[in-house]
Amino acid sequence: MADRQVTATGKDKDGDIIRLCNSTSLWSPRSKSDVIYDIENGLHRYFVSISYLEDVDIKVVLRDGKKYLRTDPDKTTSNNLDNLPDC
Numbered sequence: 001m002a003d004r005q006v007t008a009t010g011k012d013k014d015g016d017i018i019r020l021c022n023s024t025s026l027w028s029p030r031s032k033s034d035v036i037y038d039i040e041n042g043l044h045r046y047f048v049s050i051s052y053l054e055d056v057d058i059k060v061v062l063r064d065g066k067k068y069l070r071t072d073p074d075k076t077t078s079n080n081l082d083n084l085p086d087c
Contacts, residue, residue, distance in 0.1 A: 003045045004030075006058060008087035017069055020046060020058070021087030029087055036060050036067050048084070 004027055010019035021029045030038075038044040039060050046058040048071055056071045058081065071080055 001042060001044055002027075003047065005055075006046055006048050006081075006084065008085045009081050010087050011082075015082065017081050019087065020069070020081075023087070032069060035069060048081070 004020075004025065005022055006020045007023065008021040009017050010021065010029060012018050018032050019029045020032075020035050027044075035046060035058070039046065039058070046069075047055045048058065049055045058069050058071055060067050061070050069081060
């Protein structure tokens, strides 16, 4: 399993996350559906790293019958996928 740091996200017109990115990585960009597959099958770990905080894992969450990606709530919003720069 490879660890993949996420530094940016792609969003659709409604603001939903549709891809994860890291401009310095060969795997980037990666579609939401591929990331969900990778996480659910234990192929890769995706995470957000903010310099002064611990790494925060990206998880697959089911809501209203749909899968989506998110980080767990913590003391800061700087590591939330919605708040990362666009890619």
